Amino acid sequence: MTGAPELALNNLGLSYPQRGSEAEVVALRDITASFPAGSFTALVGPSGCGKSSLLRLLAGLLSPTQGDMSAVTQSDIGFVFQEPTLLAWRSVYENVALPLKIANRKSGLRAQEIDTRVREALTLVGLETRAKALPRELSGGMKMRVSLARALAKRPPILLMDEPFAALDELTRFRLDDDLRAIWQRQKPTIIFVTHSVTEAAYLAERALVIRAGSLHAEIKIERPKKHTDNFRAAPNFHAACAAISQALADPKEGTS
Amino acid sequence: MRAFLLRLIPLGVGIAMLGIWELSVHLTQVPIFVLPPPSAIGHALVDNFATLMGSLWVTLRITALAFFWALVSGLALAIIFTRARLIELALYPYVVTLQVTPVVAIAPLILIWVGFDNVDRALVIIAWIVAFFPMLTNAVQGLRSTEPQLHDVMTLAGASWWQRLYYLELPAALPAMLTGAKISGGLALIGAVVAEFVAGSGASTGLAWRIIEAGNRLEIATLFAALALLSALGIALFYALTLLEWLVLRRWHDSFAKSP
Numbered sequence: 001m002t003g004a005p006e007l008a009l010n011n012l013g014l015s016y017p018q019r020g021s022e023a024e025v026v027a028l029r030d031i032t033a034s035f036p037a038g039s040f041t042a043l044v045g046p047s048g049c050g051k052s053s054l055l056r057l058l059a060g061l062l063s064p065t066q067g068d069m070s071a072v073t074q075s076d077i078g079f080v081f082q083e084p085t086l087l088a089w090r091s092v093y094e095n096v097a098l099p100l101k102i103a104n105r106k107s108g109l110r111a112q113e114i115d116t117r118v119r120e121a122l123t124l125v126g127l128e129t130r131a132k133a134l135p136r137e138l139s140g141g142m143k144m145r146v147s148l149a150r151a152l153a154k155r156p157p158i159l160l161m162d163e164p165f166a167a168l169d170e171l172t173r174f175r176l177d178d179d180l181r182a183i184w185q186r187q188k189p190t191i192i193f194v195t196h197s198v199t200e201a202a203y204l205a206e207r208a209l210v211i212r213a214g215s216l217h218a219e220i221k222i223e224r225p226k227k228h229t230d231n232f233r234a235a236p237n238f239h240a241a242c243a244a245i246s247q248a249l250a251d252p253k254e255g256t257s
Numbered sequence: 258m259r260a261f262l263l264r265l266i267p268l269g270v271g272i273a274m275l276g277i278w279e280l281s282v283h284l285t286q287v288p289i290f291v292l293p294p295p296s297a298i299g300h301a302l303v304d305n306f307a308t309l310m311g312s313l314w315v316t317l318r319i320t321a322l323a324f325f326w327a328l329v330s331g332l333a334l335a336i337i338f339t340r341a342r343l344i345e346l347a348l349y350p351y352v353v354t355l356q357v358t359p360v361v362a363i364a365p366l367i368l369i370w371v372g373f374d375n376v377d378r379a380l381v382i383i384a385w386i387v388a389f390f391p392m393l394t395n396a397v398q399g400l401r402s403t404e405p406q407l408h409d410v411m412t413l414a415g416a417s418w419w420q421r422l423y424y425l426e427l428p429a430a431l432p433a434m435l436t437g438a439k440i441s442g443g444l445a446l447i448g449a450v451v452a453e454f455v456a457g458s459g460a461s462t463g464l465a466w467r468i469i470e471a472g473n474r475l476e477i478a479t480l481f482a483a484l485a486l487l488s489a490l491g492i493a494l495f496y497a498l499t500l501l502e503w504l505v506l507r508r509w510h511d512s513f514a515k516s517p
Contacts, residue, residue: 081406088509
């Protein structure tokens with residue numbers, strides 16, 4: 001992707017008032033990190049640690065209550081949710097085309113260009129033959145692919161993914177992990193991938209950020225071969241990365257390492 | 258085939274009931290002005306066909322107009338309520354007041370205010386008051402029950418408020434709106450009959466008026482014939498809306514999913 005901006009977060013914090021209490025809930029505190037253009041980062045942490053909130057901040061769906069971050073326009077962002085979040089009454093094709101059609105009001109894409117992009121995105125996720133199907137006729141993995149295609153059709157320089165494959169069975173997840181790697185290698189968007197799976201983080205990303213209790217706990221670089229194959233699961237580097245992430249997650253010491 | 262035969266059961270029950278009715282009236286010799294047999298009702302229907310059809314048309318027109326305005330006003334108000342919390346807060350108590358006050362009690366006022374020169378208009382307004390509330394509440398509930406993450410999808414796409422409404426909220430609210438429409442349709446007919454009863458006489462000559470007239474003249478068979486037409490109208494309305502629901506929702510909504 002061209003023109004992908006670097007994302008930088010500076011002492012970012014997010015807190016919100018608690019219902020029926022004076023005290024505030026602190027969801028995120030003092031997050032300082034940068035995401036270079038074209039990088040692939042995994043955000044790892046236990047449930048409720050704030051990793052999804054961080055992703056929503058990056059997408060502009062939430063505003064930080066502290067600190068600042070580089071400005072991103074929402075048209076630069078593709079977002080994949082944990083659930084497929086498809087419109088049940090629209091076909092696969094129409095679901096993928098919808099954000100382009102909506103944005104068309106401002107961007108003025110030609111109908112033909114929208115069609116090209118939708119078909120290209122559907123081909124990328126291997127669903128070109130199911131364009132006319134309705135979501136309910138698809139399996140869970142296929143619905144997730146539609147959701148991914150919808151994000152990709154925008155050709156976003158930044159792809160934010162919130163535990164997208166967490167609800168799928170392991171084999172489907174492995175396949176989608178490989179597909180995502182392939183898409184990343186071909187198009188080089190900046191990917192920020194939230195997961196609670198240590199192995200998925202180590203398998204996919206170049207770097208894992210471990211988040212615990214709302215703060216950035218550790219940054220772990222994942223050494224990987226230039227060319228990705230699924231053999232990586234057997235490589236010593238993969239196991240080393242898994243061990244490092246697991247250790248950071250279990251580390252009794254609080255705060256940034 | 259079996260499903261089709263099962264569908265015939267209610268029809269069989271109906272025919273059997275009519276047979277028992279006919280037979281018992283003849284056996285017990287109940288006077289015809291108390292309980293006419295089905296055959297006499299059939300005769301009354303044929304004899305008064307033109308008048309009854311005219312009356313059916315009057316009632317149908319009032320019902321349809323009241324239903325139409327219930328749909329339009331219910332949906333419009335629902336859209337306003339879901340967009341502007343303040344307006345909902347300000348108006349909702351009055352909408353509820355209008356709904357809970359018995360319409361029979363308001364009807365004379367409406368007849369005086371708008372019914373002088375145009376009784377039909379008054380009748381439509383009375384029927385509309387009865388019909389519109391379920392449409393409003395169901396549409397509000399439907400518009401509110403959209404998945405929050407789908408709203409996020411719209412936000413990320415940069416949707417304007419009407420794009421959000423058109424692409425997401427209205428289709429998502431369709432099942433609830435159709436449920437509301439089904440209830441409103443039935444109530445519009447009830448409202449039309451109540452309105453005709455209250456108006457009593459004059460320019461309005463719908464089926465309810467025929468019922469009063471036939472009752473006064475002790476033409477009970479004609480009364481039953483008018484009653485049967487009213488029921489038929491209600492049933493036709495209900496099944497028309499059920500058919501519409503099926504046509505609109507069957508492809509994607511879970512309630513029409515075939516069980517595996």
